[in-house]
Structure formats: structure tokens, C-alpha cells
Amino acid sequence: MKFRVVVAKVGGSLARRGLENLKLTLDELGSLDEAVVVVPGGWVFADISRLVDSSLNLKAELSHAMGILSMEMYGYMVANFGFSAATLKDLREVKGGDKLVLLPYSSGLHESELPKSWRVTSDSIAVWVAQKLREWGYDAVVLKITDVDGIFKDGCLLDRVKAEDVRGCVDSYALKLIRKYGIRLFICNGIRRGRVKGYIVEGRTLGTLIE
Numbered sequence: 402m403k404f405r406v407v408v409a410k411v412g413g414s415l416a417r418r419g420l421e422n423l424k425l426t427l428d429e430l431g432s433l434d435e436a437v438v439v440v441p442g443g444w445v446f447a448d449i450s451r452l453v454d455s456s457l458n459l460k461a462e463l464s465h466a467m468g469i470l471s472m473e474m475y476g477y478m479v480a481n482f483g484f485s486a487a488t489l490k491d492l493r494e495v496k497g498g499d500k501l502v503l504l505p506y507s508s509g510l511h512e513s514e515l516p517k518s519w520r521v522t523s524d525s526i527a528v529w530v531a532q533k534l535r536e537w538g539y540d541a542v543v544l545k546i547t548d549v550d551g552i553f554k555d556g557c558l559l560d561r562v563k564a565e566d567v568r569g570c571v572d573s574y575a576l577k578l579i580r581k582y583g584i585r586l587f588i589c590n591g592i593r594r595g596r597v598k599g600y601i602v603e604g605r606t607l608g609t610l611i612e
């Protein structure tokens with residue numbers, strides 16, 4: 402085992418709450434001692450692509466490429482906050498303390514083994530990237546940083562939940578990959594300062610672990 406890499410899906414939900422929230426979350430990730438790979442969501446760029454797809458009914462491989470390109474655009478925005486743009490190939494050589502943001506289109510992920518469908522979103526790609534890192538000898542911890550505390554049941558925040566019991570909150574294909582690879586994904590609130598750091602540094606914070 403080389404060392405642990407933090408794979409953090411940061412998507413539209415945080416950006417939608419104001420780019421200041423996105424910046425503060427990225428600052429928190431940037432302040433960690435560990436290597437971090439941000440997997441960007443698609444946000445408004447994906448919304449536009451979905452709109453075009455819904456009126457033109459694009460071929461699946463074309464709309465999938467647009468979805469992956471949407472993530473790439475968000476990725477460049479993340480790079481603006483001090484993360485180095487990286488391709489999947491670069492991640493094979495990730496160094497301790499690196500702060501990277503994945504460029505999925507430049508990585509060729511629009512032509513990967515993953516299904517070419519809107520079901521394969523950045524949640525799925527975060528889990529898939531974590532599995533690649535594990536195959537390359539790294540340990541990986543996967544976070545989905547969003548704008549809610551985690552998954553609730555009957556009004557109570559769940560500490561942990563089995564992937565097969567999750568409905569919504571995480572995209573369905575990501576749940577399938579979590580089960581397939583035996584990867585755990587921790588959902589936490591990026592609007593509340595210290596949650597991300599608490600989980601990575603102290604091993605616990607408010608949030609939901611999907612296993």
C-alpha cells in the first residue's frame with residue numbers, strides 16, 4: 402500500500418449555494434496534509450447539456466461526452482482555487498500532499514468502460530476513480546461533499562447505511578459501483594465548516610457513511 406488519497410466529489414449542489422461555499426470547501430480540502438483528488442460535478446454546464454439532449458434526443462455517446470465535458474468545465478473552475486488539473490494517467494503517480502482536480506474529458510472518460518448514459522454521473526466517476534487508485538496500490542477514501550448533512554430516515558440523520566438501502570442522494574450507478582467494489586462513500590455537508598477536515602483528520606464528523 403502506498404498511502405491514502407482523498408477522493409472528493411464536489412458538485413453542483415455546493416456551487417448552487419454560492420461560489421463562496423465552493424471556495425471555502427476547496428480551501429478546507431487544500432489545507433489537508435493528505436493527497437486530494439477533486440472529482441468535479443457538472444452543475445449548470447450539465448444542465449445545459451441535458452436541456453439540449455432532451456430537445457434533440459442526441460445519440461447516447463454524444464450526450465455522454467457532453468456530460469463529461471461539463472465536468473471538465475467545472476474542473477477548470479476548481480483549478481482556479483489552487484488545485485492542479487490532472488488526468489487519470491497523472492493519478493497513477495499521485496504524490497503525498499498533492500492537490501489535484503480530475504479533468505475527465507482530457508482523461509478520455511467519455512470513452513471509458515462505463516455505460517454511456519446520464520446515469521453515470523460524477524458520483525459514479527468518483528467511486529470508479531477510487532477503485533482505480535486502489536488497483537494502483539493506493540488506499541482511497543471517498544467523500545461526496547454536498548449541501549445537506551447526509552441521508553435522513555424518519556427525520557434522523559443516519560450515521561451509516563447499506564448501499565442497497567439508499568434511495569436518491571447518490572446516483573444509482575454509483576451505488577452499484579459501491580457494492581461491486583466494496584468501496585465506502587461518506588456524504589457530508591460542505592456548507593458547514595470543519596466537517597470535511599473532521600472526517601479526514603479525526604475519522605469522524607456529522608455525515609452518513611454508505612457501505
Ligand SMILES: Nc1ncnc2c1ncn2[C@@H]1O[C@H](COP(=O)(O)OP(=O)(O)O)[C@@H](O)[C@H]1O
Pocket residue numbers: 411412413414415442444546547548549551552553570571
Ligand atoms: N440526503 C439528501 N436528502 C435530501 N436531499 C438531498 C440529499 N442529498 C442531496 N440532496 C439534494 O439533491 C440535490 C443534488 O444533490 P447532489 O447530488 O449532492 O448534488 P450535486 O451532484 O449537484 O453535487 C441537491 O439539491 C441536494 O440538496
Ligand SMILES: [Mg+2]
Pocket residue numbers: 412522524572
Ligand atoms: Mg448529484
